[in-house]
Amino acid sequence: MALNALAIYKQLPQKNCGECGVPTCLGFAMKLVAAEAELSACPYLSPEAVAFLGASTTLPLRKVELGDSSAPVVLGGEEVLFRHEKRFHNPSAIFIRLTGSMTPSQVKDKVKTLEASKINRAGEELTVQGFGVELRKPKDLEIISALADVEKPPLVVFGAVDLLRKAVGLIPRSHRLLLGIKSVADIPAVAELNQALLLPYKWGETLRKLADNIKMAEDEGVKDVVIALGEDFPLGRTLGMLTHLRRLAIEMKEPLLNRPILYIPPQEKDAEQSLHNALFICRYASGVVMDSPAGATLAPMMVLRSEIYADPQKPIQIPAGIYTIGTPTVDSPVLFTTNFSLTYFLVSGDIEASGVPAHLLVVDVEGQSVLTAYSAGKLTVEKVTKLVHSSGIEDKVNHRRLVIPGLVSRMSGELAEACGWEVLVGPKDSSRLPTFLRSYTTRPATETERQIAG
Amino acid sequence: MPDWKNIIAGYELPPTETEPTTSVSFGDLKLGGRRAMPFFDGSPLNIALGLTILPTLDGQPEILTGAFCAESYQPIDCAKSALDSSPDFLFLPLAFELEEGGSPSEDDIERAVSLAHQLTRLSDVPLVVEISAEKRLLDSLLPAICPVLRPGKDWLGRAGEENYRTYAAACQAYDLGVLAQSPMDINLAKQLNILLHNCGIPYERILHDPLTGGLGYGTQYTFSVIERLRLSALAGDGATSGLILINSGEAWSGRECYQGEGPLGNPEERAPLWEAETALAGIIAGADLCALLHPQAHRYIRSLLGEINSALGDDS
Numbered sequence: 072m073a074l075n076a077l078a079i080y081k082q083l084p085q086k087n088c089g090e091c092g093v094p095t096c097l098g099f100a101m102k103l104v105a106a107e108a109e110l111s112a113c114p115y116l117s118p119e120a121v122a123f124l125g126a127s128t129t130l131p132l133r134k135v136e137l138g139d140s141s142a143p144v145v146l147g148g149e150e151v152l153f154r155h156e157k158r159f160h161n162p163s164a165i166f167i168r169l170t171g172s173m174t175p176s177q178v179k180d181k182v183k184t185l186e187a188s189k190i191n192r193a194g195e196e197l198t199v200q201g202f203g204v205e206l207r208k209p210k211d212l213e214i215i216s217a218l219a220d221v222e223k224p225p226l227v228v229f230g231a232v233d234l235l236r237k238a239v240g241l242i243p244r245s246h247r248l249l250l251g252i253k254s255v256a257d258i259p260a261v262a263e264l265n266q267a268l269l270l271p272y273k274w275g276e277t278l279r280k281l282a283d284n285i286k287m288a289e290d291e292g293v294k295d296v297v298i299a300l301g302e303d304f305p306l307g308r309t310l311g312m313l314t315h316l317r318r319l320a321i322e323m324k325e326p327l328l329n330r331p332i333l334y335i336p337p338q339e340k341d342a343e344q345s346l347h348n349a350l351f352i353c354r355y356a357s358g359v360v361m362d363s364p365a366g367a368t369l370a371p372m373m374v375l376r377s378e379i380y381a382d383p384q385k386p387i388q389i390p391a392g393i394y395t396i397g398t399p400t401v402d403s404p405v406l407f408t409t410n411f412s413l414t415y416f417l418v419s420g421d422i423e424a425s426g427v428p429a430h431l432l433v434v435d436v437e438g439q440s441v442l443t444a445y446s447a448g449k450l451t452v453e454k455v456t457k458l459v460h461s462s463g464i465e466d467k468v469n470h471r472r473l474v475i476p477g478l479v480s481r482m483s484g485e486l487a488e489a490c491g492w493e494v495l496v497g498p499k500d501s502s503r504l505p506t507f508l509r510s511y512t513t514r515p516a517t518e519t520e521r522q523i524a525g
Numbered sequence: 526m527p528d529w530k531n532i533i534a535g536y537e538l539p540p541t542e543t544e545p546t547t548s549v550s551f552g553d554l555k556l557g558g559r560r561a562m563p564f565f566d567g568s569p570l571n572i573a574l575g576l577t578i579l580p581t582l583d584g585q586p587e588i589l590t591g592a593f594c595a596e597s598y599q600p601i602d603c604a605k606s607a608l609d610s611s612p613d614f615l616f617l618p619l620a621f622e623l624e625e626g627g628s629p630s631e632d633d634i635e636r637a638v639s640l641a642h643q644l645t646r647l648s649d650v651p652l653v654v655e656i657s658a659e660k661r662l663l664d665s666l667l668p669a670i671c672p673v674l675r676p677g678k679d680w681l682g683r684a685g686e687e688n689y690r691t692y693a694a695a696c697q698a699y700d701l702g703v704l705a706q707s708p709m710d711i712n713l714a715k716q717l718n719i720l721l722h723n724c725g726i727p728y729e730r731i732l733h734d735p736l737t738g739g740l741g742y743g744t745q746y747t748f749s750v751i752e753r754l755r756l757s758a759l760a761g762d763g764a765t766s767g768l769i770l771i772n773s774g775e776a777w778s779g780r781e782c783y784q785g786e787g788p789l790g791n792p793e794e795r796a797p798l799w800e801a802e803t804a805l806a807g808i809i810a811g812a813d814l815c816a817l818l819h820p821q822a823h824r825y826i827r828s829l830l831g832e833i834n835s836a837l838g839d840d841s
Contacts, residue, residue: 153756155749190788192741192781275527278536305836306829307569308529314564318538328536342798346829349802353748353809354564366790371740371802374781378745379806413743420780 074124076100082124084115106130106150106160132320132357133329134161135267135295137226137247144200144226146297146357147331152321155383162380163351164200164358165372166227166333171207175217181364182221188366190373193389193412197373203251203360206230206238215241227251227269227333227360232260239264249297249333255284262291269297269333274304282327289327297357301335306347309334313355331357341368352376386438387412393462394419397428404511405464406474406497407432409450414440418501425505430467434458441476452482456490474511476501526836529567544761549729549768552651552678554613556813557729557768562755563809569834573814574827575614575653576607577774580640588783588796592819601643610823614651615644616772616816621658621666629662634669642673653680653704653732653770653816660688667695676700680732686717693724704770706734709746711753711765718764728767732814735769739776739803747771748810755811771807774818776800797821805829 080100091112093099102108103124110116110124134148145161167185169178181202190197202225204214211230215238218224224242228235229251239248250261251269261268268288272281281298288296298316301309313332320329334356336347345368348359352375361369381387388410396419408418410433422429434454436444444450459465459473471492475483477499487494498507541561548558554573563570582590582598593603604615619637621629644652652674658666667681674681682704684692689705696703703726707714714735721731735750736743751769758766776782782799783792800822804815808826817823 153749153752154745155753188788188790275532277532277534279534282536305526307833307836310564310833311529311567311837315533315536315538318565319536322538325536342794342825345798346801346805346825349805350809350829353806365794366788367792367794368790368798370781370789370795371799374740375744375802375806378740378743379748381745383745383749413738416742416779423780 074104076104079103079124082116082120083113086115088115090114106148131324131329132317132331133295135249135297135331135357137164137249137267138201138224140245140247143247146333149317149357150321152317154379158382158384159380161357162376163356164226165348165369165376166201166203166358166360167199167364168203168205168360168362169214169225170205171211171214173214175213175220178214178217179221182218182223185364188364188369190366190370192374192377193387193415195377197370197377199361199364199369199373200358201226203227203229204238206234209234209237212237212241219243224248227358229253229269232257235261236264239266251299255287258284258288258293259291262288262293267295267297268293269299270330272298272300274300274308278328285327285330296330298330298332299335300332301360302337306350310350310354313351317355333358333360335360338362341365344368345372348372349375353379388435388438389415389433391433391435391458393464393467394431394433395428396422396431397426399428399430399467401467401469403428403430403468404474404508405430405432405468405470405472407434407455407458408476408501409434409436409439409441409444411436411438411440411444418504421501421504422508425508427508427511429508430464432458432462432464432473442478445479445482450479452485452489455482455486459490459492474507543759544766546755546758546766547729547763547768551768551814552614552649557766559755559759559811561759562752563811567837569838570808570830572808572812572830573613574823574830575616575650575814575816576610576612576820576823577616577618577772577816577818578604578607578640578644579818580617580619580637586777586783586796588792589777589819592821600640601647604644604647607820608648608650610820610827612650612823614653614814614816615648616653616655617641617644618655618657618774621656621662629658629666634666637666638669638673641670645673645675645679651675651678651680653682655683655704655706655772656681657683660691663688663691667691671695671699671701674699674701680704682706682732683734684717684721686713686720689717689720690724693721693726696730697725702730702732704732704734706736709736709738709743709750711735711750711757714750714754715757715762715764718767722764728763731767732770733767734772737771737773737775737803737807739773739779739782740799740806741781742775742779744803744806748806751807751810751812768813769811770814770816771804771812772816773800773804773807773822774816776803777818797825801825801829 080097083096085096087095091099130148132147132149135146136143138144144164148161151157204225224246227249228238235250248266249269250266319325334351336344341363436449473492474495474497480496483494546557546559549556680702683706707717738744738747754765783796797819804826
């Protein structure tokens, strides 16, 4: 993005009407810079301003929205090659492929399996985005109807034009499909259906040919084009091609080849497919296709995806409060740590490994680790005291003894005084928590610990 | 095979002038010497895949121990069967974690040294030894272990900010490469390399592990730190141009790797993939070596690299 927020603001109507969804024009300008808003959201722009801003606020990799317009699945819309330069915006969508010869009840079973493989991690729900259906014969349209029945209409549909037309007729109008054609000869007929177009790109075809095809689709009135590739490509070349296309979009601002890419793997073993898709999640596919909805092969991909698409400028945080590990009682130990997700995961994991149920207080330090937060003055006696008094932990336990991270043993005296609890210094490294906690339950605080605790 | 140049004709990218990363002899392999980020030019991925030999299976999850001869575990037998799958190196983590103030018994040290010694005699592949111990223990450990390692071939660490001088001196005296480790931060990684370099260690004798975060436990940091180290090296910074190692065995420190059922699916099937995809993220970001723990994860990555490379390097 070439312009800063102020330069964009100067071109905006500056009436702070809020119709774009942001209360002020300056706020809207800042969202444009962060690629969190689209220029078209402002209804009062002059044509000159649109022309001036259009070029600099359009994302180098175009964006395509699928599914329900109120909560669309977004493909593309990226502006950097490396996540540390800014961030990746729209996580690679995962589509489960359903092929013909499935009965409606088998389809519904697949939907159920999929529901069961949703993962909840520290407040984030990891899931696949939906289904891709391959229509080989008219009977396969039953799959579309079955999905529409359970309110999971597919997002991608492949097939001959007459079948695609029927499929579009079976789903709600507010739902946008990505239509996969077999041949570019189908472009004019599919353009009439007013959906997004999935354009096949075959291994060996020149990029010139691909650009011509995209141009043809645009001339027929198709606004949204996604490139499909994979099945017939050698793996190394697919990675090379995705990288080449992403660089053409970002570095060269190529106006035709800057489309999101859907990687379609060949049918193969679940584990291999998971590995292949993991590669393309890291290297530039805006969407990938999986045959199996099984958790074992989906979970690693989905967790990897949330890592790669996390905003590197924002530390990953979890909400402050009381977390229970196991089923703690009124006598169980109380520990505290900070709200940096990794810190929390490690500490809670190590407490779990100890087999000792416990209450874990999580202090909000804006997502920093214990030592960083302490050094930065964000982990303070006041904050911990406030959490101890306001979290309700005092009603949950009979004792008044707090285990603090060994790295901040220095705050023990002051903390004991401020919050009125006995303070027990825990290990410096959370990997020692199992040993520590196993002996905790049976032993009283040692003399030294009592002295430290004052 | 269609001609790549013909495919992209008219859509070439402008050439970028880059400094290649340092080229290093590692056993029989030549590593490093990259001229671009992975897949940015058409060159094949030149990655050394190693297998980790655990001195003991104590405290390891069952899914992992089940992959080894768990009945009466002998690390040396495990190494023998590991060598059947032709790893490019062996990785030996030696942990001396003691209660505060304690010191390891002479037996402990002797067992560790003897294991390292046996591994060096088992095959010609390089051995990378990673010691985790307090600084004060190194004075008794290093003189014992250095003489059994092979000069010019094996690597020893992990050198960190607090003990790099000790390692630099020992590795220089015995002509060993230095395994350095920094905590997921490009500046700290670069600084540690410079400190070692100032002690007389050439950059091509430093193997840097920027700390591997398993999936869900910091892969994003590992990924970006490696990408940044690589980009910095390609822009001509010698201090970041050495070899990078990732340790995908770290994937097992997160319980989601191998525990639980339900949404996470069958753990036997999931765990090796969890590790393999941790490894894969590091490799895509630009690591040169990867130490793997689960034999199946090793098979996955080896076959994946074979598949990727089979179509590369023939016409670019």
